Amino acid sequence: MVTTDDRAQRLLESAAKFRAPFTLDPTLALYSPQDNVDALKHPRIAAWMRFVGQDYVPSLPEAREHVLLLLPCTRTKPYILSTEHRRINAALLAAGFAPTAPAEPRLLAFRTAEEPEALFSLAPLTHPYGVVVHRAVISEPLGLVPYEHMLDYPGGTSPAVLYDDPGLFEDRGNAVSPWRADSTALRVSAARWKWGPNEKRAYVEMHNAMATAVAEALGRFGHLYTRRISWVAPGLTHRSFVVAKAERAAHGIVATRQVGTERLALTGANDLLAPELALTALPTRLQCAEALARLATRLGRSQAEAAGHFGRGGGDATPLALPELLEDLLAAVLPVRVAKAA
Template identity: 55%
Template sequence: MSNKVIVEDKADRFHQSQEKIQPPYALDPELCLYSPQDNLESLTHPRIADWIAFITERYMPELPQEGRKVLLMLPCTATKPYPFSSEHRAINRRLYDEGFRPIARQPLAQELCARLGPDDPQELMDVSILSDGKGTYIHRAVISEPMALVPYETVTGYEGKPSPSHAYDDPGLFEKRGNAVSPWRADSTAQQVGPGKWIWGANEKRAYVEMHNIMATLLAKVMERIGGLYDARISWVAPGLTHRSFVLEKAARKEHGVTASKLCGTERLAFVGANDLLPPELRITCLPETADCTDAIEQLARRLGTTPDRVGGAWSRGGANATPLALPELLDVLITRIHQLES
């Protein structure tokens, strides 16, 4: 009887995963990664292994010869393809409002574009490099597990193959959600503490640290190849979350509220960030900073006519069922940093 419950739970989760993929794109059933162990195992899946070889060995961006070039790294999202998510739409809309436009025509499927809101410009679904017409170019990419980095222009395909980035679901590294487990796995050590709520055991924690450090290493490997092509490398990732941890060097973790290690049974394992592995001239700038968030919370409170201690829900949801990264108060920080490159 218990085995049947586990199977049904996996089937239910698969159904939830399917709902995250926007037609005409479709979920690959083999790329549903519900735990740290699933993540590690995915690295040998043919689609993921080929992607990692592509991004670390073969990929080269097609950038303008002149001007200021920014690599803007955004977080992956539950909604696929990423640009259709509420978070990416809010970020890209702000870039649009600041005058940034695609330099080429590379839209996502028309079926998807047709589902934009009436006030959304079609350019929000274009994945080519952006230009403000004043010499600044923004090349967008996505920090993603298990793929490390996904340049925007490869969201639908690469080298004549469909991209895995619009065909997967990976909630398996988000421990605090309480369901980042695969209890049907033989190596599961997670313990159920309530309906749909689990806590990680030693195997989940070890697999998490291993996967985390592999992602950081791969991200650094990509930056070693292409990072020098840009005048700035900015990761616009939510404070305290896994994507920021992939980037930050050891000395910066405490300041950003990101833990430096995890206790796995009786052993404490250290996290490695991409910046630990990169020379200073290739390191990634993590935004927003802690002070930026404090200022943004105060501004949000004034906008909502309340006090900073009472904006929790509006802050965490980003005003668009997203994260704080989508808030105009924080996006001001990103735009300011981009404009500073022009001075």
Template identity: 85%
Template sequence: MVTTDDRAQRLLESAAKFRAPFQLDPTLALYSPQDNVDSLAHPRIAAWMNFIGRDYVPKLPAAREPVLLLLPCTRTKPYILSTEHRRINAALLEAGFVPAAPAEPVLLAFRAEGEPEALFSLAPLVHPDGVVVHRAVISEPLGLVPYEHMLAWPGGTSPAVLYDDPGLFEDRGNAVSPWRADCTAERVSATRWKWGPAEKRAYVAMHNAMAEAVATALARFGGVYARRISWVAPGLTHRSFVLAKAERAAHGIVATRQVGAERLALTGANDLLPPALALTALPTRPQCAAALARLAQRLGRSPAEAAGHFGRGGGDATPLALPELLEDLLAAVLPGPRARAA
């Protein structure tokens, strides 16, 4: 029998992901697709969606080439303190980018020995060559989180430092809320569950709501960027939020989800955006294969032997944070001779 004590234990695990002074809002602990769908009516989430979808406008330094760089959300809150974001941002700084504003004082408390203060700035990054990178995070249940509003926004404390949401990854086996009356998941082991029809249907609803949220925002202000790059891991839900139907096969991302006798379509932001405002989803599968080969060479192993290291991003991260793939990110952000010089 599953009881509310199970949720209490999950809340303890969620709270442990936060570093003081940042704290979990228990009403924003979302453990299943159904929790995610319900969260869209949460006052904090609804207000955020209205802000990003209707009011928010990026404020960028003057630039010849402004670039939007969408990064994935992370279990660590704030995102910028995660291993993944630290490594990505460090690579941008090493390539010559400089933040347009100082680091956030509250974040400097987490600075490790040898890390530059610039690593903890939430401001756009400016390159001497005229490129400005505006960082944002693609997230459920928030859709789009501009870096500068990671900690605060006009509504107060940003919900981006208040929530925990592992709820849209079925293969992890724990993305369920068995204490809910509408839970249809089946327990397959002591620690793993298999989604039922209610979870699958809610997944499609939340997936498409997040794609719409991203597209609604970019339809308003995406034209300020010369390039729009989504740097999210292949095969994960965040990549699926972005891709149009015609792009999915090349990325190994399904276009539909079977729910009982129905096959429900998955919509990506690029389905809803005009081609001129579409996001470029990177890294590509060929880039990942080439990066794995370079990693294997660096480690002195075969690609098969290096695959585990690749999948873990060399530690507590994803492949997005590996030097071999960060070469491809820099080439996209600083195309041509500039990336090679950097």
């Protein structure tokens, strides 16, 4: 029998993902697709959606080129303190980028001795070659989180430092809320569950709501950027939020979900955006394959032996944070650097 005590245990696990003084709002702990759909009506989430979708406009310094860089949300809150974001941002700084504003004081408490203060700035990054990178995060249940509003926004504390949402990751086997009356999940082992029709239907609804939220925001201000890059792992939910129907096969992402006798379409932000505002989803599968080969060479192992290291991102991260893939990110963000090097 599943009880509310099970949710209480999950809340303890969620709270451990936060770095003090940032703390979890228990009403924003979302453990299933149904929790996610309900969250769209949560006052904090609804207010955030209105802000990003209707009011927010990025403040960008003048430059020859402006790049929007969408990064994935992370289990660590705030995101910038995660291993993944730390490594990505460190690579940008090492390539010559510098923040346009000082580090956020509340984040400096987490700085290690070898880390520059610039690593903890939430401001846009500028490069001497005339390129500005504006960072944002693609997130469920928030859609789009501009880096500069990771901690605060005009509505108060940003919900980006208040929530935990493992509820859309079906493959983990625990993205369920079995204490809910509408749960149709089936327990298949002591620690794993299989989604039922209600979970699958809610997943499609939430997935498409997130794609719509991203498209709504970029439909207003996407023209401010020369390039719009989504740096999210291939095959995963965040990539699925982005790519259009015609792109899905190349990215190894399904276009529909079977729910009972229905086949429901999955919509990506690029389906809803004008072609000139579309996001480029990177890294490609070819880039990942080539990065794995380079990693194997660096480690002196076979590709099969290096695959585990690749999948873990060399530690507590994802492949997105590996030096081999960060080479591809820098080439996309700063192609002029590659041209000058040649």
